[in-house]
Amino acid sequence: MNPQQTIRLAVIDDDSGFVTVLTKRTEAAGWQQRVLSSAIPPEELVAMKLNALLLDMSVLGDEAWDYLGRVCEVLPDLGVVVCTGRSTVAQRVRGLRLGVDDWVGKPCHPEEVMARIEAVSRRRRRSRADVETGPLVVGELEIRADQFQAFVGDGSLDLTRREFELLQLLADTKGQVLEREAIYQRVWGYAMAHGDRSVDVFIRKLRQKLEKRSPGWRYIHTHFGVGYRFDPEAVGGVAPELADEAAAGIDPRADDSQVVHSSFTVA
Amino acid sequence: MNPQQTIRLAVIDDDSGFVTVLTKRTEAAGWQQRVLSSAIPPEELVAMKLNALLLDMSVLGDEAWDYLGRVCEVLPDLGVVVCTGRSTVAQRVRGLRLGVDDWVGKPCHPEEVMARIEAVSRRRRRSRADVETGPLVVGELEIRADQFQAFVGDGSLDLTRREFELLQLLADTKGQVLEREAIYQRVWGYAMAHGDRSVDVFIRKLRQKLEKRSPGWRYIHTHFGVGYRFDPEAVGGVAPELADEAAAGIDPRADDSQVVHSSFTVA
DNA sequence: TGGCCTGTAAAAATCCTGTGAAAGCAGGGC
DNA sequence: GCCCTGCTTTCACAGGATTTTTACAGGCCA
Numbered sequence: 001m002n003p004q005q006t007i008r009l010a011v012i013d014d015d016s017g018f019v020t021v022l023t024k025r026t027e028a029a030g031w032q033q034r035v036l037s038s039a040i041p042p043e044e045l046v047a048m049k050l051n052a053l054l055l056d057m058s059v060l061g062d063e064a065w066d067y068l069g070r071v072c073e074v075l076p077d078l079g080v081v082v083c084t085g086r087s088t089v090a091q092r093v094r095g096l097r098l099g100v101d102d103w104v105g106k107p108c109h110p111e112e113v114m115a116r117i118e119a120v121s122r123r124r125r126r127s128r129a130d131v132e133t134g135p136l137v138v139g140e141l142e143i144r145a146d147q148f149q150a151f152v153g154d155g156s157l158d159l160t161r162r163e164f165e166l167l168q169l170l171a172d173t174k175g176q177v178l179e180r181e182a183i184y185q186r187v188w189g190y191a192m193a194h195g196d197r198s199v200d201v202f203i204r205k206l207r208q209k210l211e212k213r214s215p216g217w218r219y220i221h222t223h224f225g226v227g228y229r230f231d232p233e234a235v236g237g238v239a240p241e242l243a244d245e246a247a248a249g250i251d252p253r254a255d256d257s258q259v260v261h262s263s264f265t266v267a
Numbered sequence: 268m269n270p271q272q273t274i275r276l277a278v279i280d281d282d283s284g285f286v287t288v289l290t291k292r293t294e295a296a297g298w299q300q301r302v303l304s305s306a307i308p309p310e311e312l313v314a315m316k317l318n319a320l321l322l323d324m325s326v327l328g329d330e331a332w333d334y335l336g337r338v339c340e341v342l343p344d345l346g347v348v349v350c351t352g353r354s355t356v357a358q359r360v361r362g363l364r365l366g367v368d369d370w371v372g373k374p375c376h377p378e379e380v381m382a383r384i385e386a387v388s389r390r391r392r393r394s395r396a397d398v399e400t401g402p403l404v405v406g407e408l409e410i411r412a413d414q415f416q417a418f419v420g421d422g423s424l425d426l427t428r429r430e431f432e433l434l435q436l437l438a439d440t441k442g443q444v445l446e447r448e449a450i451y452q453r454v455w456g457y458a459m460a461h462g463d464r465s466v467d468v469f470i471r472k473l474r475q476k477l478e479k480r481s482p483g484w485r486y487i488h489t490h491f492g493v494g495y496r497f498d499p500e501a502v503g504g505v506a507p508e509l510a511d512e513a514a515a516g517i518d519p520r521a522d523d524s525q526v527v528h529s530s531f532t533v534a
Numbered sequence: 535t536g537g538c539c540t541g542t543a544a545a546a547a548t549c550c551t552g553t554g555a556a557a558g559c560a561g562g563g564c
Numbered sequence: 565g566c567c568c569t570g571c572t573t574t575c576a577c578a579g580g581a582t583t584t585t586t587a588c589a590g591g592c593c594a
Contacts, residue, residue, distance in 0.1 A: 079390075089376040089378060089379050092379055092382070093376075093378050093379055093382040096379075096382035096383060096385065096386045097382055097385065099389075100386065101386050101387075101390060102369060102383075102386070109356040109360075111356060111360050112356050112359055112360055112363075115359070115360040115363035115364055116363060116369075118363065118364065119363045119367065119368055119369070120368075120390070122366075123368075123390050123391055160570085160571060160572085161571085162571080162572075163571095176413050176414070177413065177414050177415050177416075196573085196574090197551090197573085197574075197575085198572075198573060198574085200550095200551065200552075200553095201552095201553090201572085201573075201574090202572090203551095203552095204551095204552065204553070207552095222551070222552090223415060224427065224428070224550070224551075224580095224581060224582075225427060225428035225429075225549085225550070225581085225582075226415045226428055229414075427581080427582060427583085428582085429582080429583070430582095463584085463585090464540090464584085464585080464586090465583075465584065465585090467540065467541075467542095468541095468542090468583085468584080468585090469583090470540095470541095471540095471541065471542065471543095474541095489540070489541090491539070491540080491591090491592060491593080492538090492539065492540095492592085492593090
């Protein structure tokens with residue numbers, strides 16, 4: 001249904017003939033592409049916000065496996081396709097198990113390589129394709145994706161970009177408990193380092209700004225040892241229609257009772 | 268999170284030599300596999316709750332492309348790998364654009380096919396998170412993986428993370444007796460030290476919380492000298508010991524209202 | 535009855551989260 | 565280029581919650 005969402009691709013290959021032919025086609029298809037003739041650190045790949053990476057093992061030299069491993073670990077959502085000269089079954093299996101998504105032998109047809117890159121990128125985007133719906137309203141909040149900002153009434157929360165993305169993710173998954181690793185993965189775009197507290201810090205900032213503009217509501221709930229859950233709840237006398245529920249205590253399934261979403265009704 | 272989750276695979280192929288060799292390996296790897304020698308309607312594939320489908324174009328005959336298209340449309344989350352005899356670039360591209368995730372030519376090494384299926388399932392799983400399995404219902408209990416929590420009716424059991432994981436393991440293996448070492452291994456993730464009583468302690472906590480929310484049911488059974496078994500049983504009739512509580516001012520009718528009403532089973 | 539095993543309770547140790555603030559970065563204006 | 569500003573990341577610590585350890589009582593089986 002959404003046919004040709006543009007793909008951001010990096011190519012690590014020094015085979016200029018192949019790259020030239022490929023580039024002609026990717027450009028025709030409207031892909032954004034960056035060609036590198038040698039490996040660059042995974043951290044820089046992060047900054048490029050890629051959908052996919054195409055690489056030839058031969059330009060990596062001795063570091064190849066190590067490099068592949070690191071890339072796949074740091075960027076678990078990046079589609080990685082190896083396109084390289086001859087290889088043994090064992091090598092291909094090793095690569096795939098390491099996290100590579102597809103492995104093609106050279107020589108190969110650029111159209112097939114593109115089709116494989118598309119296939120690899122396809123799954124990832126299906127889930128976030130539908131964010132472009134109108135403003136999302138939860139509790140007293142109004143989240144406007146087009147403005148990268150949230151409002152209560154007319155007042156902006158003054159969210160920074162990351163704060164906004166975090167809030168949007170939480171609101172999109174309302175009612176679900178998200179683990180820190182998952183949050184980090186989806187907001188920051190790469191794997192969370194062990195012991196990183198960024199998520200906690202941003203949760204606090206969000207809570208502060210939410211509290212400032214919308215006191216009387218509680219939005220973000222902590223699940224000890226697990227993560228966070230977004231669920232707007234009116235607290236204390238201020239909110240008319242839901243005050244009784246708030247008084248009844250915190251119910252993790254509160255969204256069932258508050259939000260009208262067609263679900264199975266049991267007599 | 269869950270590193271080596273077992274893969275549910277269906278194979279549509281009539282090349283008995285290949286299938287035999289492959290099956291030997293998938294079984295060794297602990298995969299659940301079903302072999303079909305001809306196509307079956309996509310609707311039936313749905314019911315099989317597969318992670319991946321491996322198929323040979325040649326057994327599909329004229330319907331092949333049509334069938335592929337329908338499968339990919341009906342089951343967008345299914346990993347589809349084609350493993351077939353010779354094919355042209357155009358065919359492969361067509362398949363991949365149609366929704367196939369990977370296309371391998373025969374002859375090929377079963378290990379590589381498995382690695383590719385793993386790669387495809389890995390990607391699929393990542394994008395779909397864990398919304399997959401609906402809540403598990405046992406006895407009066409409702410276990411929600413997405414909430415890391417269990418409920419009776421609307422009341423949360425207030426399980427901590429470990430308590431929840433233990434309960435989930437037990438419920439998943441309902442009816443089986445699990446030894447402490449096995450439980451520890453699977454919940455804690457590493458080997459249990461000799462003399463460690465953690466499992467017993469957590470079983471007790473679980474029993475307490477289960478009893479509190481769901482009196483009138485017995486869930487965890489002790490097998491002396493062996494381990495524990497999870498099996499929900501409604502405990503019959505009137506509980507005599509409740510007499511004291513009644514005297515102490517607790518309304519005995521509370522039981523009636525709690526016990527009866529929730530026992531729908533979800534297929 | 536004796537020798538394990540299990541249930542139970544509570545103390546001790548560990549881990550987790552909230553929080554404030556400093557340090558590190560990136561971008562814009564001069 | 566340099567400084568300023570605002571944003572992000574890192575650090576350290578306090579207060580709690582959870583997990584682990586320990587101890588003892590009671591039960592199961594030979």
